[in-house]
Every structure is written in structure tokens, then in C-alpha cells.
Amino acid sequence: MLQDKPRGFNKTTRVRKKEINPWFMILPAFLLLLFLNIFPLIWSLGISFYKFSIIIKEVPRYVGGLNYINILTSPETWDRFFRTGIYVVYSIVLQFGLSLLVVLLLFDAFRGRRVIITLFMIPFMIAPVASALIFRYLLDENLGPVNFILNSLIGYKPLWFSTDMSPLGIPYALLTVILVETWIWTPFITFLLFAGMSAIPQDLVEQSRVDGLKFRYKFRYVILPYIKPMIAIALIFRFMDSLKTFDSVYILTAGGPGSTTELISVYIYRVAFERWDLGSATAISYLVLVIVIFMTNVFMRYIVRVSGGERS
Amino acid sequence: MKGVNIYRKTLLKYRVKKYLKFTLITLILVVYLIPVYEMFVLAFKSRTEMYSNYFIITQPTLDNFKEAYEHGAYGAIINSIIITAGGVSISLILALLASYAFSRYPVKGKNLLMFYILSTRMMPPIALIIPIYIMFFNLGLKGTYGGLILAYAMMTLPLSVWMIKSFIDDIPIDIDQAALLDGHSTTYILFKIIFPMIAPGIAASAAFAAITVWNEFLFALLLSSIETKPTSVLLSSIRGERGFNWGRVAAIEVIYILPIIVLIFWLQKYMLRGLTFGTVRK
Numbered sequence: 001m002l003q004d005k006p007r008g009f010n011k012t013t014r015v016r017k018k019e020i021n022p023w024f025m026i027l028p029a030f031l032l033l034l035f036l037n038i039f040p041l042i043w044s045l046g047i048s049f050y051k052f053s054i055i056i057k058e059v060p061r062y063v064g065g066l067n068y069i070n071i072l073t074s075p076e077t078w079d080r081f082f083r084t085g086i087y088v089v090y091s092i093v094l095q096f097g098l099s100l101l102v103v104l105l106l107f108d109a110f111r112g113r114r115v116i117i118t119l120f121m122i123p124f125m126i127a128p129v130a131s132a133l134i135f136r137y138l139l140d141e142n143l144g145p146v147n148f149i150l151n152s153l154i155g156y157k158p159l160w161f162s163t164d165m166s167p168l169g170i171p172y173a174l175l176t177v178i179l180v181e182t183w184i185w186t187p188f189i190t191f192l193l194f195a196g197m198s199a200i201p202q203d204l205v206e207q208s209r210v211d212g213l214k215f216r217y218k219f220r221y222v223i224l225p226y227i228k229p230m231i232a233i234a235l236i237f238r239f240m241d242s243l244k245t246f247d248s249v250y251i252l253t254a255g256g257p258g259s260t261t262e263l264i265s266v267y268i269y270r271v272a273f274e275r276w277d278l279g280s281a282t283a284i285s286y287l288v289l290v291i292v293i294f295m296t297n298v299f300m301r302y303i304v305r306v307s308g309g310e311r312s
Numbered sequence: 313m314k315g316v317n318i319y320r321k322t323l324l325k326y327r328v329k330k331y332l333k334f335t336l337i338t339l340i341l342v343v344y345l346i347p348v349y350e351m352f353v354l355a356f357k358s359r360t361e362m363y364s365n366y367f368i369i370t371q372p373t374l375d376n377f378k379e380a381y382e383h384g385a386y387g388a389i390i391n392s393i394i395i396t397a398g399g400v401s402i403s404l405i406l407a408l409l410a411s412y413a414f415s416r417y418p419v420k421g422k423n424l425l426m427f428y429i430l431s432t433r434m435m436p437p438i439a440l441i442i443p444i445y446i447m448f449f450n451l452g453l454k455g456t457y458g459g460l461i462l463a464y465a466m467m468t469l470p471l472s473v474w475m476i477k478s479f480i481d482d483i484p485i486d487i488d489q490a491a492l493l494d495g496h497s498t499t500y501i502l503f504k505i506i507f508p509m510i511a512p513g514i515a516a517s518a519a520f521a522a523i524t525v526w527n528e529f530l531f532a533l534l535l536s537s538i539e540t541k542p543t544s545v546l547l548s549s550i551r552g553e554r555g556f557n558w559g560r561v562a563a564i565e566v567i568y569i570l571p572i573i574v575l576i577f578w579l580q581k582y583m584l585r586g587l588t589f590g591t592v593r594k
Contacts, residue, residue, distance in 0.1 A: 130568055133551065137562075240434045292436060
């Protein structure tokens with residue numbers, strides 16, 4: 001690895017004038033980041049201390065920490081965080097469960113394995129907006145094919161976009177959002193786990209088969225060590241991205257009915273661009289940002305340990 | 313003889329198991345892809361058939377594509393192409409320069425900057441869009457192609473930098489040093505020596521960045537105007553119409569997702585790098 005030894009061009013080999021200062025090469029990218037990422041983030045901290053009026057041209061009023069006090073004391077915010085928590089837990093469990101099943105089925109090397117995994121990636125790569133829209137058709141309560149099939153099989157039509165309780169203990173609308181999100185993201189996890197599994201040496205697989213290893217031992221001692229780093233990576237990405245979920249929810253339910261599916265991103269969107277309370281919205285975003293930064297740090301430390309151990 | 317029998321039996325058992333697994337996985341895959349299949353079916357269905365014969369078409373028609381055309385879907389797709397091409401090219405050029413410097417030079421604060429770039433990927437876009445929205449509103453960039461292109465260049469920069477850097481890292485530094493001693497300039501080395509070597513990698517990075525921009529919704533929703541709205545925003549606006557034709561929606565969706573489905577097969581080789589930002593290589 002290049003990074004291990006400071007082997008870059010040093011002063012003795014540097015040929016004057018022909019070589020560009022590395023900082024000039026980084027500068028354009030840095031400026032773009034400064035303009036559209038670093039500055040907006042710092043500026044939005046300022047925004048969060050102001051109260052905006054509905055008319056965007058009007059000068060905002062400085063209110064100090066009032067926005068933060070309002071958020072932290074309002075049950076509405078905590079309710080949205082709670083919903084997001086439920087959503088994250090349910091979707092991660094579902095996604096990992098389903099991916100593990102698929103990956104274990106793909107464990108034996110057979111021809112066409114790659115094609116299957118590639119086809120499996122389609123739902124993940126296409127736009128969430130398109131996926132969510134097609135699910136609105138599929139899950140349409142009266143005319144959609146899913147309810148048509150369910151009705152002829154078990155004679156019951158669940159109201160997929162309602163506040164009715166589903167058998168999983170959450171309202172149907174929330175379940176629908178979770179299911180669609182699971183449909184979109186399971187391939188991502190499956191792919192990572194599959195990549196980890198492909199790294200298992202073939203003779204180890206053969207050996208375990210010749211020895212007639214029981215499945216649980218095979219899983220514990222042959223498969224798990226190889227997919228562990230991938231599970232860590234997938235977990236980080238999924239956790240972060242679950243907090244960001246917006247597209248599919250906005251298309252499926254737009255946060256409704258009521259606030260049943262108002263996950264934190266949708267909530268911020270509504271506060272900002274429907275109530276035009278930009279100050280409070282940025283304040284909530286900052287809260288989310290702090291959580292994300294904290295979690296990233298925790299996870300990153302873990303992943304460096306896990307993947308570092310794997311390489312050496 | 314007995315040993316051979318046992319051997320045959322286990323082999324048979326193993327084969328049966330294998331085929332069972334294969335059947336099961338194929339079945340899961342087929343069920344899993346029904347929604348995508350349904351988009352294609354709906355797109356070619358006539359309006360009268362929309363809520364009957366769910367999964368088959370008896371009389372395929374192109375009416376839906378015609379209707380999509382009449383409703384301005386193709387303008388939205390052209391917008392998508394403009395925005396994607398613009399955003400991806402800017403991000404690639406900036407990323408190529410930056411990642412070369414990151415890969416080859418011990419720049420001060422490199423790790424910090426690289427980590428910051430990666431962490432922008434983790435930030436919820438909703439936290440970023442509010443200040444950018446106000447900023448663009450004040451600068452007159454809201455609703456313009458330029459604003460969207462800049463925003464997307466920023467959005468795809470982390471992926472491009474990390475991925476291209478991973479490709480440059482794979483090339484031994486001795487090549488650069490030799491070229492430098494031969495008296496070539498950095499620009500020559502980067503564009504004439506390194507670039508051709510990592511061209512497939514750059515194409516893959518471009519494809520991943522393009523898919524990100526092509527599919528993006530939140531920024532597009534808030535930063536575009538009626539004239540500059542890309543396909544994702546058009547699709548979401550149909551949702552609000554009363555009694556719209558699902559066939560038209562599906563027709564737009566098919567045009568929207570088809571390029572990506574084609575790309576996936578080409579990207580197979582680079583998928584792992586793309587999904588993990590080049591941090592995991594094969």
C-alpha cells in the first residue's frame with residue numbers, strides 16, 4: 001500500500017516547474033465542498049437560532065436557543081424520533097434476515113450465481129421514486145393485484161395505507177413503508193454478504209463438505225468469519241441511510257395518514273417546506289447530524305478494527 | 313462395493329439439495345422482481361385492461377408512451393440527462409485531480425480531509441438542503457440547471473474521490489516517478505499515463521455517480537423549477553393528480569429505469585467498490 005510508507009515524491013526527485021503542487025489539485029474539489037457543504041452546514045447552525053416567517057423575503061428574527069428548547073420539549077419531535085427508531089429496527093432486521101437467507105442459498109457454487117445476484121441488484125439500483133410509485137399500484141387497496149391475490153387466497157384485504165394495526169404490531173402504513181424500503185435495500189446487503197462469502201477459499205468449502213460438517217458449525221466456523229466485516233459495513237451504511245429515508249416515504253404516504261409514517265427526514269421536510277419554519281427545521285437537522293456523527297464515529301472505529309484484523 | 317454405494321448416495325443427496333436450492337433461489341428472485349416486471353407490463357397495457365389480467369398483456373399498445381410524450385415526459389428526461397451529465401462531469405474532473413494528489417502525495421491533513429469527504433456521504437441530505445435552498449434562493453440559482461448541477465457535483469464528489477483514488481492506488485507509483493524523471497509534467501502523467509490505465513475504473517465511477525444523480529429526488533424536488541424538473545420530480549407530481557393513468561406512469565418509469573438496468577450488467581465487476589466507496593476491493 002502506498003499509504004504505509006511516506007514514499008510519495010520527495011524534494012530530491014521533484015522536478016521544478018513540471019510538477020504541480022498537490023494542493024492545487026485538491027483545491028477545486030475543496031472549494032466545491034466548502035461552498036456547498038462546509039459553509040452551508042456552519043451557516044445552518046446560524047439559521048437554527050432564527051425564526052423565519054412564511055414569506056421568505058422577510059428578514060428572520062433572532063430568537064436565541066428558543067428553537068432548540070421548543071424542539072426538545074415538544075412531544076412531536078420525540079414521537080418522530082421514536083417512529084424512526086421503530087422503522088430502523090424493523091427494516092434492518094427484515095433486510096438482514098432476508099439477505100442471509102438468500103446468501104446461504106447461494107452458498108454452494110453453481111453456475112449462474114453471478115447472474116442471479118446481478119438481477120437481484122435491480123431493485124436497489126433503480127430510483128426509489130419509481131419503486132415507490134409502482135408499489136402504490138401494486139398495493140392499491142381496492143384495485144391492486146396484491147389485494148386481489150390476498151382476497152382470493154385468504155379472503156382478507158389489508159388496508160396498506162391506513163392506520164389499522166398490522167399483525168406485526170405497527171400500523172399498516174408504517175409496515176408498507178418498511179416493506180418497500182426492505183425491497184429496495186435487501187439487495188445491497190445481500191450483495192455485500194455475497195462478496196464476503198465469495199472470499200471463502202474453495203478448498204475450505206470442499207473440506208467442510210467432505211467432513212460432513214453440520215450446518216450450524218459450517219455457518220459458525222466457515223461462513224461467519226468471512227462475512228463478519230461485510231455485516232459491519234452493511235450495518236453502518238444501513239443505519240445511516242435509514243435515518244435519511246425520504247424518497248420512498250414521500251411518494252408512498254407523504255408522512256400520512258396523519259403522522260403515522262412521518263420519519264425524521266419527512267418531518268424535517270414538512271417543518272421546513274410546508275410550515276416554512278426553517279429555523280426549527282435546521283435545529284432538528286442539527287440534532288440528527290449530531291446523532292449521525294456520533295454513530296459514524298462509533299461504527300467507524302469498530303469497522304477499522306474488524307477490517308484491519310481481516311487484512312493482516 | 314458398499315463404500316461406493318454410500319459415496320453415490322451422498323453425491324445424489326448433495327445434487328438433489330443443490331437443485332432444490334437453485335429452484336428456491338430462482339423462485340425468490342422471480343417473486344422479488346415482480347414489481348419491476350409489473351412496470352413493464354403496465355407500460356404496454358391499454359387503459360381498459362389496467363385493472364384486470366394483472367400480470368399479462370393481451371393487446372400490447374404504445375398508447376402510454378404517446379400519452380407520456382404529450383404530457384411532457386420527454387422534456388423531463390432531457391432535463392435528467394442534462395443535470396446528470398453536468399453534475400457527473402464536474403465531479404469527475406475535480407475528483408480525478410484531487411484523488412491523484414491524495415494518492416501520490418503526502419499532503420498535510422490528507423486523512424482528515426479524506427475522512428471529511430467520506431462523512432459527507434453519511435450526512436442526511438435533508439440537513440444540507442435547507443441552507444442550500446436559502447443560499448440558492450438568494451443567489452438566484454434556485455430553479456436553474458447550474459444550481460442543480462453544482463449541487464449534484466458536490467453530492468457525488470465523495471463517491472468519485474474515494475473510488476478513483478482506489479483505482480489510482482492500484483497502480484504502482486514507480487510509473488509516475490519514472491515518467492517524472494523522463495521530464496514529463498504532472499498533467500502529462502495524470503492525463504496521458506494514469507488516465508488511460510484507469511479508464512475503465514473512471515467509467516465505472518462515472519456510472520455510479522450518474523446513477524446517484526439520475527435517481528436523486530429530494531434536491532431535485534426543492535431546487536428545480538417547472539422548466540428544469542427532472543424525471544423523478546415529474547413522477548412524484550403525477551402522484552398528486554386525480555384519476556391519472558397508471559399506464560402513463562409506468563411508461564415514464566420504463567424509460568427512466570431501463571438505462572440503469574442495462575448499466576447494472578456492465579457494472580457487475582465494479583459493484584463492490586462502488587457500494588463501499590472503494591474501501592473494499594477484490
